[in-house]
Amino acid sequence: MRTLIKIGHRNFQIYIFIIITLFSASFQMTGQEKMYNGDPDVSFAKARDFAFNNNRKQAQDTLLHILTKYPNYHDVREFLASTYAWDGDYKKARTEFQKILGKDQHRKTTWVAAIKNEIWGQFPFLALKLSKKALKKFPNDTEILELQKSAQESTMIPTATAGGVQTLSSDIPKDSISKESESELRKKVRNNTIGVTSEVNIYSDVFDPMFYNAVKYARQTKYGSIIGRVNIDRRLGEYGTQYELDLYPKIAKGTYAYLNFGVSDSSLFPDYRYGAEIYKSLPRSFEISAGLRGLQYDTTTMIYTGSVTWYNGNNYWSFRPYFTPGDNGLSSSGTLTYRKYRSDADNYFGINIGAGISPELNQNYFFENDNRIVNLQSQKLNVSYYFSTHNKQNAWGAQLGIIHQEIPFDQGNYFWISTLALSWEIRFR
Numbered sequence: 001m002r003t004l005i006k007i008g009h010r011n012f013q014i015y016i017f018i019i020i021t022l023f024s025a026s027f028q029m030t031g032q033e034k035m036y037n038g039d040p041d042v043s044f045a046k047a048r049d050f051a052f053n054n055n056r057k058q059a060q061d062t063l064l065h066i067l068t069k070y071p072n073y074h075d076v077r078e079f080l081a082s083t084y085a086w087d088g089d090y091k092k093a094r095t096e097f098q099k100i101l102g103k104d105q106h107r108k109t110t111w112v113a114a115i116k117n118e119i120w121g122q123f124p125f126l127a128l129k130l131s132k133k134a135l136k137k138f139p140n141d142t143e144i145l146e147l148q149k150s151a152q153e154s155t156m157i158p159t160a161t162a163g164g165v166q167t168l169s170s171d172i173p174k175d176s177i178s179k180e181s182e183s184e185l186r187k188k189v190r191n192n193t194i195g196v197t198s199e200v201n202i203y204s205d206v207f208d209p210m211f212y213n214a215v216k217y218a219r220q221t222k223y224g225s226i227i228g229r230v231n232i233d234r235r236l237g238e239y240g241t242q243y244e245l246d247l248y249p250k251i252a253k254g255t256y257a258y259l260n261f262g263v264s265d266s267s268l269f270p271d272y273r274y275g276a277e278i279y280k281s282l283p284r285s286f287e288i289s290a291g292l293r294g295l296q297y298d299t300t301t302m303i304y305t306g307s308v309t310w311y312n313g314n315n316y317w318s319f320r321p322y323f324t325p326g327d328n329g330l331s332s333s334g335t336l337t338y339r340k341y342r343s344d345a346d347n348y349f350g351i352n353i354g355a356g357i358s359p360e361l362n363q364n365y366f367f368e369n370d371n372r373i374v375n376l377q378s379q380k381l382n383v384s385y386y387f388s389t390h391n392k393q394n395a396w397g398a399q400l401g402i403i404h405q406e407i408p409f410d411q412g413n414y415f416w417i418s419t420l421a422l423s424w425e426i427r428f429r
Helices: 002-034 040-052 056-069 074-086 090-103 108-120 124-137 142-155 179-187
Strands: 192-203 210-221 224-235 238-252 255-264 272-282 286-296 300-312 315-326 329-341 348-355 378-388 394-407 410-428
Touching: 040 056, 040 074, 056 074, 074 090, 074 108, 090 108, 108 124, 108 142, 124 142, 238 272, 255 286, 272 300
Parallel strands: none
Antiparallel strands: 192 210, 192 410, 210 224, 224 238, 238 255, 255 272, 272 286, 286 300, 300 315, 315 329, 329 348, 348 378, 378 394, 394 410
């Protein structure tokens, strides 16, 4: 009996060994069937024909099949990445470009295609970073320098795109893709934005919390951005509504304007407000502006302002002063803003510090019994964080701030104001 058991046990081991061996052989045969077996150059040519005849999926399947056997066929992988970019799958394209550059950093065509991918995908800061790396390999290359310039110009858009409108950062190079691909890329641009902002101000004493809400619609045209906004305030037990229109018309390359007009029948807002400003790009990534604002209550308050802005890679620095003439002399205030961008203008961390008070920025703090004093003492600190989804269809933001301000009707004494603001935007074609 023991002998039979031993024999049976050994037979069982042999049976298991045979099953494992057959399974492994079957798996290996299946893998071999999936492995590419053909002329890669011929298949590559067919894949290009598929891609340029609007049969992108079949082209990508063919290219991926070639790469199973020839993973270092960089021309194939580069073209595969380009087809992903044409389809708007910029992150997938980025992954393929990175695989190539990780093995060979002396392929200029790959650097150029990778930079264009980030520009098309509205990731100008990543495009700028890539262009700087590429120039280390190809110093003074005119094509890469032009792409770097395009990327740099595309990073200089935080003010001009205050409406949160997405645009193509640069013209799509005609020699790099088919007409069908160009059309598809342009169709993916979302020129319309709807946004909502809510803010609460909590006072250390004297006042109950005050609330500000806004709904906006923005559209990008070839002439510039158009932004319509409805502002709704709740302060001192009252509600007020203001209607505003912002325009950012393009004047010339590197020059644009800001125009604003608002109207309200509530005492919480000016009867009318208007503004105009000119922005001009300068060498070495600087930008300057000069303009004015007008707030009409019983009388009109004029505010003169401007800005000096410096874009240093992913860093944004801007200083804006305000000068308001009045019966008590000239009132002045200033704000310094810093932003650290990640991939684009929708994704950044920001800090804002300021001193002094301006009627334009602090309408919440002016009441009918204070004669709208503008020479109050005030200091503020604000931190913010903004981010978007990978397809850029949705964008969110949060701001947290603290203000130490002189009480309008009890000058010499101060209160603290804590602020929290949340925003959401959705973009569509």
